[in-house]
Each structure stands twice: as structure tokens, then as C-alpha cells.
Amino acid sequence: MANNKEVKLPQEIEAEIAILGSIFIDPRKIVVAMDLLDEDDFFDNRNKLIFKTMVSLSKEGKAIDGTTVIGRLNSNGELEISGGADYISSIAMYEYTSSHIETYIGLVSQASIRRKSIATLQKLVEQGFNPDVSTDNYIDNVESEVFEISKKKSVTGFETIGTVSERVFKNTESQSKRGNDVIGLDTGFEKLNKITQGFQPGQLIVLAARPGAGKSAMSLNLAFNIATRNNLDVAIFSLEMPSDQLVERLIASDASIALGSIKNGNLDKAAWLRFNTSIRKLSNVGLFFDDSPNTTISSIRAKCRNKKAEKGSKLGMVIIDYLQLIEDSSSKNTVERVTKITRGLKLMARELEVPVIALSQLSRDIEKQNAASKAQDVTKQAREPVLSDLRDSGSIEQDADIVMFIHRKDLRSPDTKLIVAKNRSGSNGDIPMLFTGEHQRFKEKTNEEE
Secondary structure (H helix, E strand, O other): OOOOOOOOOOOOHHHHHHHHHHHHHOHHHHHHHHHHOOHHHOOOHHHHHHHHHHHHHHHOOOOOOHHHHHHHHHHOOOOOOOOHHHHHHHHHHOOOOHHHHHHHHHHHHHHHHHHHHHHHHHHHHHHHOOOOOOHHHHHHHHHHHHHHHHHOOOOOOOOOHHHHHHHHHHHHHHHHHHOOOOOOEOOOOHHHHHHHOOEOOOOEEEEEEOOOOOHHHHHHHHHHHHHHHHOOEEEEEEOOOOHHHHHHHHHHHHHOOOHHHHHHOOOOHHHHHHHHHHHHHHOOOOEEEEOOOOOEHHHHHHHHHHHHHOOOOOEEEEEEEOHHHOEOOOOOOHHHHHHHHHHHHHHHHHHHOOOEEEEEEEOHHHHHHHHHHHHHOOOOOOOOOOHHHEOOHHHHHHHOOEEEEEEOOOOOOOEEEEEEEEEOOOOOEEEEEEEEHHHOEEEEOOOOOO
16 A cells, blocks of 8 residues: 655754744844854744844844844845744744753754755765766765765864863873873884874874885885784775785785795795795784775775774774875866865874875975985985975875875985974974885884994
């Protein structure tokens, strides 16, 4: 039997009227309502017009009461469609408790969000049947629209200093019982831990260097350390290098086998033993690779959300190699594209509550300057990079919580410096390191080595 019952859109008409009545009782409440609602949040067109008029009167510094609202609506030719003088007077004379206005606002806001969500999803369903919309663009639209809806789902007010202080006290007390300097994820590098206090949820960490300095190797060293020392999963998006090559580097580092020997299979008996042992060991480490071409920020976010939602998932960090290769066809130029990408990565880090490491290129200017300097004086060494050397640096420098540079004066030398050039949650500093290229392995220098 067919169900002929009419389906009504979510609405809270009584709460709408209660908001208007509360403002008539205490006109100061218009400020609260204006901050949390707009006229389109009202379902009933009469109430929408009355609220719009109240807001207009408030912005002009005029009194809000039954007489002024009726007068303004009448002069605008909107009195009849807003319910007429009798309807408005009945609201103004009704006895509401204005102290409950935020409760009424919450009801109206939630109904409005549900209506807008339904409209958005209906639009997306229609787009899904349109053969002219590509699958990739459709998925991006779904991601974008749903993300916009999710941002509207809650409005939080101020927290008192007492509430925040109590939370800080509990965090500090908990950390004091741990007895070490690492409050985030253990990076596997003692001095880096000390400077950063460990990589922390919600952070966007940028790792940049000249070509050939070891960005990918350092990111893999960090991925392996984070996964094994913290018993977490690490998602690695490799936009430049196939996953096979990344795993070859991990084996070279773990088994102390020259990368070239792994590639050409020229291994002696002892090396084969270490190779097989490393394969078995790495198979149990929580590293997950994605080397899909034409990767977008939406696809990265979607895959990470899905990974985090998996049963038993322990997603603890995300690595992207490298951010300038992320696709974004909607941007007009490179700077706009990188700006959208870095902000998207920062939002993703906060949403997933994990640190995100994004590798980045340096501006070509530093290479030109080094080449010119070398031409004038062959003894000159490459200068250390600074924040302004980040390629398309404005948004990268702004959105990143931590910016690290790998600097080697001579790419043929193992002597390396990891420069923490920006650190929102701690100090900056330089960490002397050694890089073994054939094993793709970084290690901090001991005091004796320094």
C-alpha cells in the first residue's frame, strides 16, 4: 500500500516565534541572535521577514518593538506577507522567557542545517546522473559540499580561562608522570624530539631541501621511526616515486645494504640473509603507500578519512612527497594552488588529529645564487636555506607549524644539518646529522662526532 503521507522538511516554527518574542521582550537579545543565525535559517517566510526587519532596525540603532517593526514592514510594503499587524502584535505580547533564547536558536539552527543538507544532497544526486560531469569532478564536489556542511554543524562559544586552565593542568600533570620531553610522537631522533617535543596531532610539518639532499630518505626514516616507536600506522602519499622504490630505500636503511645492490640484485649470501630478514620485519610495520597519479587534496583527505575509520586503524601520521605535485585544476596560478593545498593539509591535520608532513621544493633562486657564487669562487659552499627560499613560500610558511630544512654544503659529503627554521610549539635550532646515501639513512651526530 502506497504511503501518501506528506513528508515535511525539518522545521521549528514554535522556536522561530519564541526567538522573535524573546527579542521583543529584551531587544538586547538581537545581538545573540544575529551572531548565531541569519534570516535564511528561518523556515516560515513571515518569521524570516520579521527577523530581517529586527536586524535592520538594530543596525540603524533604532528601538525594536511591535510598533517599530510593524511600521518598517508597512513602509517596505511587506506587512501583509509578514503576517500582518495582528500576527506581529500577538508575538510581541506573548510571554516568553528571553533567557532561553539560545536554546530556541539551537533548535532553529539545527533544523536549518538539516534542510540545507537535504538540498545539497538532492543537488549532488542530480549531478550524479549528469553524464557531462566527470567522475573525478563529481567526487570532488561531494567531498567539498559535505565538508562545507560539516563546518556548520556546531557553533561553540567562549571558554572561560578557568575551564582552559583546568585542561592545561591535567595535560601538564599527565606529562609530568611520563618523565620525558616528548609530548607528541617519538621521531626516533633525540635532538629533534627535544626541539619539537615530538610531532603532535594537528600539526602541518614542512620538510624542504635542495634536490638530492635527502628529503624522501628523511621522510621514510621518520615514517619508520614513528610507526615502530609509537606503534602507529603511517600513510605515505608518493607523488613522484613508485612505492617499490620507497620500499627499496627502507630495506637499504634497515638492512644496511647498498641501495644500488638491491636494485640490481647483486647481493652476497650475508646480504641476502639481511634482505629477507628485513622484508619479514617491514611486513609487520604499519606503513601504507599510495602512489596514485593525479592526486588531489580531496582524494588524499578522503583516503585518510577512510583509513582512520577502518576497524583497528591506528593512523598516527600522514606524509606527502611532495606538495607541489598535488593537483588542483580549479586554481588560476601556482601560488593560488599551493595556498589552497597548504590550507587544505592544515585543515586535514586538525580534522584527523594527526601530524601531516609535507615535503616541499625550494625556490630555484637558491640554486641560481649557489651556482653564481660557485662560479666566482670554487671554494664557496652552498648557503643555508631560509624560510623565504620555500617555493611559493607565502602560504607554506604561514600555514606550517614546523618548517625543517635539510642542508648539506656538499652533496657528496655525509655531513648534514637539519635546520628547524620555524616551530610554533617550541624553539628553533640546528641538528648536526650524518647521511649515508647508499643506505638512505640519517642519524644524529654524537657529541664526539660533532
